[in-house]
Every structure is written in C-alpha cells, then in structure tokens.
Amino acid sequence: MSEIMYQKIVVERFGAGHVLRPVTASLPQPPPGHARLRVLAAGVGFTDLMARSGDYLLQRTVPFTPGYELTAEVVDFTPGGLQPSWLRAGVRVAAALTKMAAYTEYLTLPLWQLVPLPGGLDPHVAAAIPLDHLTAMSLLETHGRLQSGDSVLIHGAGGGVGQAVSRLGALRGLRMYGTASAPGSAELLARHGVTLIDYRREDFETVLRQREPDGIQAVFDHIGGANLRKGYRVLAPGGVLVSYAFSGRPGRMAGDTVRGAVRIQLMNLRPRRRTALSMVPREIRADHDWYHSALTRILGLAQRGEITPRIAGTYPLLRAADAHTALERREITGKVVLTTQ
Numbered sequence: 001m002s003e004i005m006y007q008k009i010v011v012e013r014f015g016a017g018h019v020l021r022p023v024t025a026s027l028p029q030p031p032p033g034h035a036r037l038r039v040l041a042a043g044v045g046f047t048d049l050m051a052r053s054g055d056y057l058l059q060r061t062v063p064f065t066p067g068y069e070l071t072a073e074v075v076d077f078t079p080g081g082l083q084p085s086w087l088r089a090g091v092r093v094a095a096a097l098t099k100m101a102a103y104t105e106y107l108t109l110p111l112w113q114l115v116p117l118p119g120g121l122d123p124h125v126a127a128a129i130p131l132d133h134l135t136a137m138s139l140l141e142t143h144g145r146l147q148s149g150d151s152v153l154i155h156g157a158g159g160g161v162g163q164a165v166s167r168l169g170a171l172r173g174l175r176m177y178g179t180a181s182a183p184g185s186a187e188l189l190a191r192h193g194v195t196l197i198d199y200r201r202e203d204f205e206t207v208l209r210q211r212e213p214d215g216i217q218a219v220f221d222h223i224g225g226a227n228l229r230k231g232y233r234v235l236a237p238g239g240v241l242v243s244y245a246f247s248g249r250p251g252r253m254a255g256d257t258v259r260g261a262v263r264i265q266l267m268n269l270r271p272r273r274r275t276a277l278s279m280v281p282r283e284i285r286a287d288h289d290w291y292h293s294a295l296t297r298i299l300g301l302a303q304r305g306e307i308t309p310r311i312a313g314t315y316p317l318l319r320a321a322d323a324h325t326a327l328e329r330r331e332i333t334g335k336v337v338l339t340t341q
C-alpha cells in the first residue's frame with residue numbers, strides 16, 4: 001500500500017478543550033524497522049489535559065498530537081532490526097509512546113514498541129491500560145522494590161495512576177493507604193483493600209503516625225510541594241518516596257516539575273531513606289526490554305481478569321475536545337477512551 005490519507009487531532013496553540021482540532025494528513029511507507037498502524041482506540045490521561053493547556057514539561061511546543069497510549073492493527077511494516085516472530089499485517093497490538101501522538105487514525109511506530117494484544121482482550125479496554133499501569137510497575141517494582149506485607153501510601157488513589165497502583169498493589173499483597181476526596185472514593189478504594197484518607201478533611205501525616213508508628217515502606221506522590229516533606233517523614237528507615245508528578249499547582253506544573261525533580265535528588269543525599277523520580281516515557285526509551293516485558297505482563301493480567309480497568313466514557317476520536325471538556329468539568333471522572341470505530 002502506498003500513502004495513507006487519515007485524520008488526527010492536533011493542538012496548534014495551547015488552550016482549553018476546543019483547541020483539539022481534526023487535521024487531515026498523509027502517512028508514507030514505513031522506514032526500515034517500523035510499522036504503519038491503524039489505531040483502534042487511544043487512552044486519555046490527565047497528562048494529555050496538562051499538555052494541551054501548555055503545562056507539561058515534556059511537551060512545550062505546538063503543533064502536536066496528544067496521547068501516550070493506544071491499541072491498533074498492523075497495516076504493513078518494513079523489516080529492519082529485531083523483528084518479532086508474531087508480526088504480520090492485521091495483528092492487533094498495544095503500545096505506550098515515548099512522545100505524544102496517539103490521538104490519530106493512523107501512525108508509524110518502531111517495531112520494538114509493539115506488544116501483541118492477547119486474544120479476547122477488548123481493544124477499547126486495553127487502550128486505557130499502558131501508561132497508568134507501566135507507571136504503577138515503575139513505582140512498585142523499579143523504584144519501590146516492595147515485598148508482600150509492606151505498607152504504602154498512594155496519593156490520588158482514586159485517579160488513573162492511583163487505581164493502577166492499587167490494582168497491582170493488591171496482587172502483590174501490600175497494605176495500602178490512599179488519599180482521595182471525590183464522592184464515592186471510600187467504595188472505590190475498598191475494592192482493592194485501600195484504606196481511605198480524605199485529604200480535604202484529614203492530614204495524612206497525622207493519620208499515618210497514629211496507624212503506622214514505625215513508618216511505612218513507600219509513598220507515591222504526584223502533588224509535590226509540602227507533600228514531599230511530609231511523605232518523607234512517614235517513611236520507615238529504608239523506605240522510599242517516589243515522585244511521579246508535581247501537579248499541586250495547576251498552571252505552574254512545568255516549572256514545578258523542574259524544581260521538584262532537583263529537590264527529590266537533593267533529598268536522596270540524606271541517609272537511611274531513599275527518594276526517586278519516575279518518568280515512564282524516559283524509562284521506556286532507556287530500557288526497551290523492561291517496557292516490553294512489563295506491558296506484556298500487564299496485558300496478560302487484564303486478559304485473565306486479574307486486573308479490570310474501568311472505562312468511565314468512550315468518545316469518537318474526532319470528538320476528543322468533548323472528552324477533555326467533560327473531564328475538566330468533572331462531568332466524568334476516571335479513564336476515558338477515544339475510538340476510531
């Protein structure tokens with residue numbers, strides 16, 4: 001097949017949901033070691049909303065197409081490099097991207113980035129899995145190094161990443177506390193055995209000092225600011241504070257990420273406790289084997305029903321603007337998927 005004409009969503013200037021506009025583009029033959037994909041569905045995460053409004057450190061320029069995760073069908077590919085034995089036209093795959101581009105009908109990706117979609121797994125559910133669950137793997141395994149029975153605090157436990165950490169944490173036998181405030185949080189967190197701390201009414205440090213006087217093994221933080229100091233203080237000796245975003249001050253997140261990352265590194269110079277920074281797009285780029293095996297394991301868990309991600313809403317790709325607006329107005333909470341079908 002020669003050139004493919006298709007539509008993708010492009011942000012040409014930073015702003016509110018309406019800046020997400022469909023644009024027609026063409027896709028040439030793939031270069032060696034790459035495949036052309038027909039996208040089935042793309043996941044929408046909070047990071048996409050930050051990027052669209054110009055508040056995301058890893059996406060500081062326009063134009064760009066948002067979205068870090070997708071499921072797709074292989075259209076064709078050009079051999080080159082390591083070629084997986086399962087690869088052929090028509091096979092279904094999932095991928096997490098190292099650079100945003102998933103809100104599209106078609107795209108070209110390197111072969112190493114394609115992970116086969118297990119049979120029977122709905123591509124719309126699977127599209128919501130890669131980024132949040134790879135982040136959860138990075139927090140729990142790469143940086144947390146946690147064992148069954150360890151106690152952890154998950155900030156934003158009702159959110160996309162927080163729910164993924166809770167799902168995988170429950171499978172690992174962790175004792176989990178989670179901060180959340182949205183209505184229905186207690187029931188949501190209880191599904192994975194997470195004890196709710198309502199951060200609008202309770203101080204998490206006070207609660208944990210009472211409940212876990214010897215300290216806990218890990219804190220997963222996406223807020224930054226004063227949370228970091230308090231999170232560090234509730235750690236047991238040998239414990240770790242893992243930071244994966246600095247989203248406490250909307251509109252200032254890009255700058256706060258730079259300052260927060262430096263602070264985390266400085267805190268790690270202190271003895272007896274660790275701090276770490278998780279940035280999954282960079283971790284994928286740095287270690288293709290980790291990416292491939294972690295995403296394969298996660299998709300396997302989903303296929304066997306051991307994790308069951310919840311989809312709060314499905315929108316046609318070309319209505320991505322409506323999906324962002326509904327999330328921002330909190331008309332829907334949870335994971336949203338854009339479909340091309």
Ligand SMILES: NC(=O)c1ccc[n+]([C@@H]2O[C@H](COP(=O)([O-])OP(=O)(O)OC[C@H]3O[C@@H](n4cnc5c(N)ncnc54)[C@H](OP(=O)(O)O)[C@@H]3O)[C@@H](O)[C@H]2O)c1
Pocket residue numbers: 045046047050131132135155156157158159160161162179180181182185199222223244245246247278279280281334
């Ligand atoms: N490092 C990485 O590679 C990576 C990967 C994916 C995402 N991220 C980042 O991680 C962050 C979370 O992403 P997400 O997709 O999970 O977002 P999300 O689904 O919007 O969830 C965020 C949660 O944060 C909670 N929250 C808000 N203020 C809080 C506070 N002061 N204390 C505790 N919790 C608070 C909210 O809980 P309530 O509604 O219950 O109040 C919400 O459920 C974003 O900044 C995103 O960019 C980083």
